[in-house]
Amino acid sequence: MAGPGPLALHGWDWLQLLGHFLLLSLLSVGGALTTAPEMHRYLVLQQRWLSETQFSSSITLAQAAPGPNILFVALLGWNLGMNSGGPLLALAGVVLSLTGILLPSTVVTHLASQWGHRNRHLRAVRAFKQGMAPVVIGLMLATGWILARASQAGGRGWPLWLLTATTALLIWRTRLHVLWLLAAGALLGILGVV
């Protein structure tokens, strides 16, 4: 993932990076990927620490790999470290980026959730949790829809939609394990069916 000459980070730069991620963490309402545009502006356009290719492949790889999407931030840190000197710095970059993006939001969410649980019988707390339910379910369906459309890129259209719909039906109506379906999806892809 070598880019067209991104700059190396030095001591003070790492601190700035940490500060930037700590701030972004508190602003990251609505999911891991909502902060990606701001990270792109800062890391690629403003500081020139990462190349475009390094940035976009970090997101693609994190989505392809199992685990939470926030791991794209770990890959950004990895690439920053590799640009600055090698695998040891890259590991340090991973730790620094993940700590920055997770620490503030974790503290805030934990405190809020403990408070909410202690006061769970308050009418306002019940109204909040139950009232958000239909909206949140609508957003969940929207995420599925957006992912289905994204997987169309470069694909053949209807076979991919059929695969998505079949998966949704099977999971909705049966107890078939998720991993079988993912394996089937990969196989159909390799065979060129979808």
Next chain:
Amino acid sequence: MTERETLPEDQPGPRSLTDLFLTFTWLAVQGFGGVMAVAHRELVERKRWLTQAAFVEEWAVAQIMPGPNVMNLSLVIGGRRFGWRGALAAMAGMLALPLGLVLLLALAYGRFGGHPAVARALRGMGAVAAGLILAAGLRLFGALRAHPLGGATCGALAVGAFGGVALLHWPMPFILLGLGTVACAATYARLDP
């Protein structure tokens, strides 16, 4: 929704910090293209740590708070029984093994990323991942029947949120704040004091 307690004592829950760590590790490594659909299946349907209604409530909290949704969900569930140590155990489970895997993948990608079969396999898995999330949404929709606002109003709110984000491409925080405020206020009016 009669089920107000999110983790009632008579319901199975995490037995220990190790149990939390391993459960969330297992959940995370199945989560290709996002962990939420798998989280719903494992926590509600297989482990039964949460009811459908409780899952939606915790998911709402996870979405409205800053931070990645699935990380927030894990720390809320871990923190419920075991405080901040549980929150950390659940988050560590969610991150440790997947982090190792994604770094290996980054190394492998440098060598094999250009192969067309890799891209095709990823596309097939992406379509399946989308189906998983749609199914989780459809299942949770069933839990709305007992909602204080009634099925029709809930349906309209869900369709509104879906349309705003999926079809009109409005920013998700606006929808959460806008429709969410309306929904919470209406629910507040319907609930017993």
